[in-house]
Amino acid sequence: MEKxxxxxxxxxxxAIVVVSKPPAYHTLPDRFRRxxxxxxDWLQSRLGKIYVVHRLDHDTSGVIIFARTADxxxxxxxxxxxxxxxxxYHAVVVGxxxxxxxxxxxxxxxxxxxxGRVIPSARGKEALTHVRVMERFRGATLLECVPVTGRQHxxxxxxxxxxxxxxxxxxYGVGExxxxxxxxxxxKPSHEHPERPLIARATLHAxxxxxxxxxxxxxxxxxxxxxxxxxxLLHAMRKYxxxxxxxxxxxxx
Numbered sequence: 722m723e724k725x726x727x728x729x730x731x732x733x734x735x736a737i738v739v740v741s742k743p744p745a746y747h748t749l750p751d752r753f754r755r756x757x758x759x760x761x762d763w764l765q766s767r768l769g770k771i772y773v774v775h776r777l778d779h780d781t782s783g784v785i786i787f788a789r790t791a792d793x794x795x796x797x798x799x800x801x802x803x804x805x806x807x808x809x810y811h812a813v814v815v816g817x818x819x820x821x822x823x824x825x826x827x828x829x830x831x832x833x834x835x836x837g838r839v840i841p842s843a844r845g846k847e848a849l850t851h852v853r854v855m856e857r858f859r860g861a862t863l864l865e866c867v868p869v870t871g872r873q874h875x876x877x878x879x880x881x882x883x884x885x886x887x888x889x890x891x892x893y894g895v896g897e898x899x900x901x902x903x904x905x906x907x908x909k910p911s912h913e914h915p916e917r918p919l920i921a922r923a924t925l926h927a928x929x930x931x932x933x934x935x936x937x938x939x940x941x942x943x944x945x946x947x948x949x950x951x952x953x954l955l956h957a958m959r960k961y962x963x964x965x966x967x968x969x970x971x972x973x974x
Contacts, residue, residue: 725743725745726743726744726745726948726949727743728740728741728742728743728746728760728763728764729741731784731943731945732943733768733789734936735789735790735936736788736789736790736792736793736934736935736936737786737787737788737789737793737797737934737935738764738768738771738786738787738789739784739785739786739787739930739943740760740764740784740785740786740787741782741783741784741945741946742760742777742781742782742783742784742785742927742945743782743948744779744780744781744782744922744923744948744950745758745779746758746759746760746763746779747759747760747779748760748761748773748776748777748785749761749773749776750762757779760785760787761773761787764787768789769789770789771787771788771789772787772788772789772790772791772793772794773787774786774787774788774794774797774798774801775801775806775871777927778874778877778923778925780922780923780925781923781925781926781927782925782926782927782945782947782948782951783810783926783927783928783945784927784928784929784930784943784944784945785927785930786930786932786943788935792935793935793936796935797932797935800932800933801871804869804870804871805932805933806930806931806932807867807929807930807931807932807942808867808868808871808927808929808930808931809865809866809867809927809928809929809930810865810866810867810868810876810925810926810927810928811855811863811864811865811866811925811926811928811947811951812863812864812866812876812880812887812924812925812926813861813862813863813864813887813888813924813951813954813955813958814861814862814864814880814885814886814887814888814924815860815861815885815886815887815888815894815895816860816861816862816884816885817857817859817860817861817862817964818852818854818857818862818864818885820854821853821854822852822853822854823852824849824850824851824852825848825849825850825852825879825880825882825883826847826848826849827841827848827878827879827882828841828842828843828844828845828846828847828848829841829842829845829846829848829872829873829874829875829878829879830842830844830845830846831873838874838892838893839872839873839874839875839878840878841878841882846870846872847870848868848870848872848875848879849868849869849870850866850867850868850869850870850875850876850879851866851867851868851869852864852865852866852867853865853867856959857964858958858959858962858963858964859962859963859964860962861888861958861962862885863955864880864885865928866879866880874892874893876925877890877892877893877894877923877925878893880893881893881894887923887924887925888924888954889920889921889922889923889924890923890924890925897918897921898918898919898920898921899918899919899920899921899924899954899957900916900918900919901916901919901957901961902916904957904958904961904962905957905961906961919950919953919954919957920950920951920953920954921950922950924951924954926945926947926948926951927945928944928945929942929943929944929945930942930943931943
């Protein structure tokens with residue numbers, strides 16, 4: 722049986738700690754499910770007092786920063802409020818995204834009928850996401866998403882709003898997993914072991930974060946490598962679902 726992925730500390734000093742978050746972890750303790758692991762408690766058991774600066778959704782993997790002092794927490798929180806922190810996400814979405822570079826500028830608000838869920842609404846708060854196509858597959862696209870604002874579930878809701886939800890996202894999209902049998906034409910199932918999904922969580926990864934260090938005042942950035950499930954998905958899609966643009970598009974002036 723495979724071991725569950727664990728957090729990895731990418732960098733630490735007296736003021737901050739940068740972590741690569743696995744998808745099975747909350748950022749903070751769950752109010753009702755204390756059995757779900759969370760980064761704050763994991764870090765505090767190793768480093769002492771930890772201050773939460775921002776969050777990643779439970780299913781989202783990737784880079785996240787924490788403060789180790791109250792002063793560092795205030796300085797980093799101010800950067801988030803002033804939108805000077807740059808975050809870059811990679812997302813695998815449903816369908817072929819045709820436009821190479823575009824913005825999604827759709828206000829968002831909490832769904833009054835379903836607390837915890839976010840919906841597009843003209844009555845919502847401004848929300849802006851820069852999007853760039855990184856790679857196209859048959860029936861899916863790998864995108865780079867840069868949120869300018871930091872609304873809850875912003876990238877997931879924005880992508881769903883334009884008709885390209887995450888390839889796996891039960892809350893805002895479709896599916897509960899991607900299986901090799903759906904990609905490989907001559908897939909042969911094992912009679913001894915049931916097929917397991919390549920990835921069974923939101924296909925979203927926080928790839929990079931850049932900010933000003935609260936003590937040195939120097940710009941710094943940190944990158945979290947893809948976790949195993951995200952790598953497995955992309956490997957399978959590149960092998961079995963590669964996309965070749967028609968000549969009419971490939972050579973269009």
